Amino acid sequence: MPTPQTLKNHARFNPLFHFAIIPLLFLNLVFSIYITIHRWPAYQHTHLWWIVMAIVFFLMAGDARGSALKTQNRIIRLEERLRLATLLPPDDRAHINELTTPQLIALRFASDAELPALAHTTLTQRLEPKAIKQAIVNWRPDNERV
Template structure:
């Protein structure tokens, strides 16, 4: 079972992406440049094409990761709006749409008991995500986020 989450340890790394895929793609790019420089001018078009394709692979990996994170952000936004709708007093529900997406994403870590007060403070004080996370007393873990 993972250690309890808090402000100091909530970030996660995807081992397959961060420690295998990204380094291998960077090595591929560096190796493509190395091969091109050391074998110039023979097969120059092929070697240059290999560099271009190495860049394309890096861009594909970055885009795929950013799309997945953007999708997670949209799901978290929806989940937190529904959660706030259920937990906030009727007078405060009309202000849910005033919270920014980064604020909603930060509020997902707040326990149900402290969420209404923290959401109100986030709106009135225009708190940034880091300040929201630091203000959380009872951390609600999110082990699904990448």
């Protein structure tokens, strides 16, 4: 049985991306530079093109990862706004849109019981995401985040 998610272990790695794709792309870049340096007189333009393409592959991987994270953040923002709309008292409900995306992402870990008080504190004291996560007593895991 996996250990329950907490503040200390909630960060996630995508094994395929972090431990396979990125290291292989890095090795490809290093190899391209090595070959260019050691075989410079022959096929100068081809070797330089390999370096450019190795950099492009890195940028493509980073952009794909960034797009996936932006999409996840937008979905979390929507889910948490809907959740807050059902759990907050009317006075605080009017201020849901004042919460930033990073604050909403941090609030997703709060249980339904403690969310109204924590959201009110976040709205009045402008808590940072790290402070929000540290204030959570009953952690609500998000095991779907990559």
